[in-house]
Amino acid sequence: AKRGGGNQVAWFRSGMEQELTIRSELESGIRAAIPRGEIVPYFEPQVNLRDRKLTGFEVLARWEHPARGLVTPDQFIKIAEESGLIGELSLSLMRQAFTAARDWSGDLTLSVNISPWQLRDAWFAQKIIRLLTETGFPAQRLEIEITESALFDNLALAQSTLNSLKHQGVGIVLDDFGTGFSSLAHLRALPFDRIKIDRSFVASMNDHPDSAALVNAIARMGDSLNLPVIAEGVENEVLENRLRAIGIARAQGWVYGKPLSIAGARRMLAERRML
């Protein structure tokens, strides 16, 4: 039995080593993919819930892998964060998205996901502002989405970064609301313009009509703090109607459209005469 155990440990080790190899291959893959332009922005439509009018898009990372096809962010964002590549990845993604969307009509916004790791960079605000200048994309049309976990390790730095971006006209969205801790304290301490209710709450409205009460409470809190609420993961019209009745301002989800490539977004805008 003892020898068996020993073998098991050895097997386990080699399993871990294998995992490390896969990881480091993935890491060098990401490192090479960024300058090659393989990590590209996809655009998920966001609408005004009252009239379904398009207000803009959430920018979502996709890896156009030459062998594996279109890879979703759950396969590479975490490793990009842990290997210090997320800042570079994000700037490359934003550069492509800003350049593409610069000439899209009117006041369509882009809402970009920002990793907690990026908020630890004291130069983050300057990098964004420089990129806006460089690409000619107006700050007023940019929103950044941050999660509460981003605020824990250095609230003072996050505050000063978000305040200087807001000063330039960039909107600040609290993402995945309801999944973190001490949300209420953060809502007061930081210059948010909008909160986004996490998909898990919206989805559970299907099975538990009671959880509509929770979404309703978030909406009323938003009302009293003057923070418009956006709901994500709206997959059907039943959910859409419930959210509209609750008074949620904006929504995104499959009922409005899945994330589109740059070409796909352009086609959609052309059909709507919004190019």
Ligand code: C2E
């Ligand atoms: P998230 O910020 O919560 O983004 C929403 C996710 O829900 C997206 O998944 C989107 O495709 C998916 N989704 C949208 N509508 C629906 C719907 O109606 N039903 C269902 N079932 N799903 C829907 P995606 O693109 O796979 O992104 C996953 C997560 O990866 C994002 O979650 C975000 O946290 C992260 N992510 C994506 N792009 C970036 C990025 O550029 N930087 C960073 N730091 N994180 C990113």
Ligand code: CA
């Ligand atoms: Ca998001």
Ligand code: CA
């Ligand atoms: Ca979410």
Ligand code: CA
């Ligand atoms: Ca998220």
